Amino acid sequence: MYKLKRFFKKLFTPVSIMMVPHDGKRTINIKVPSIGIVLSAALWLIGSLYVVSMAIDTIEYYNMKSSLDYYSSQFAEIKGTINTIQKAELEFKRILSFGSKGAILENVESKVNTQDAGSLDMEALKRQISHTVKSVHGIQTFLQQQRDLYHSTPMGWPISGRVTSEYGQRDNPKYGGREFHSGIDISAPVGTPVKSTAEGVVSFSGWSQGNGNLVVVEHGLGFSTMYAHNSALRVIVGQKVKRGEVLAYVGATGNTTGPHLHYEVWNNGKATNPYSYMREAHNVSKEK
Secondary structure, three states: OHHHHHHHHHHOOEEEEEEOOOOOOOOEEEEEEHHHHHHHHHHHHHHHHHHHHHHHHHHHHHHHHHHHHHHHHHHHHHHHHHHHHHHHHHHHHHHOOOOOOHHHHHOOOOOOOOOOHHHOOHHHHHHHHHHHHHHHHHHHHHHHHHHHHHHHOOOOOOOOOEEEEOOEEEEOOOOOOEEEEOOEEEEOOOOOEEEOOOOEEEEEEEEEOOOEEEEEEEEEOOEEEEEEEEEEEOOOOOOEEOOOOEEEEEEOOOOOOOOEEEEEEEEOOEEEOHHHHOOOOOOOOOOO
């Protein structure tokens, strides 16, 4: 009890603080209780700690805000990439809506890693998506090329009928003598619709010496087809046609011994055997 009283007595014991001016004037002597100095020091320390704490909190706040802004921009970029992939997927579905898809689909493997995205760091995720996008674009380019090739390649028979003269060397049925026959002749009744075997643009429609009423269609990728000896023509030069669209009607115009269609397939400026393109189907149905 005595020690406690002695301690409190010391707290209130005055302490003199002397201020000595350098100009030689009178010294100022201030008496302050010891407890006042202690409390002042404690308040200064608490204030300093508070200021330091606020500074640390401010720095952490701006660091967190900077990180949040960075990850927000990264996720926005990733979202844009995902949207690109989704658009590509829709394009795939559109492209794959034609023709035979089995052979293509068997060779298309998924490039997307099924690992949990939460276990990947941001840069690894970006690299994975970038790789996926490149793969998607590569597949998309391949499918587009296959689509163009499909639509430009002659397929099937332009009419239903019996082949009366094959491609290659033959005896001329009207004048005799050996000659090279650059197409095939298909016998059919007059007026039978003659259909285009691929989509394209009509480059000739009219009278041609020897071929009679003739239609030529350019299909792109080096392909063109020729339809000769027609009784009537249904298309004009510059007209776009689809596979299976009626171009003309079977006849016996030009140098011919009877009603039939003379059909030729040209590839890169050379006449080729049409039969190799006619095995796809016996006749051609119109594309929608």
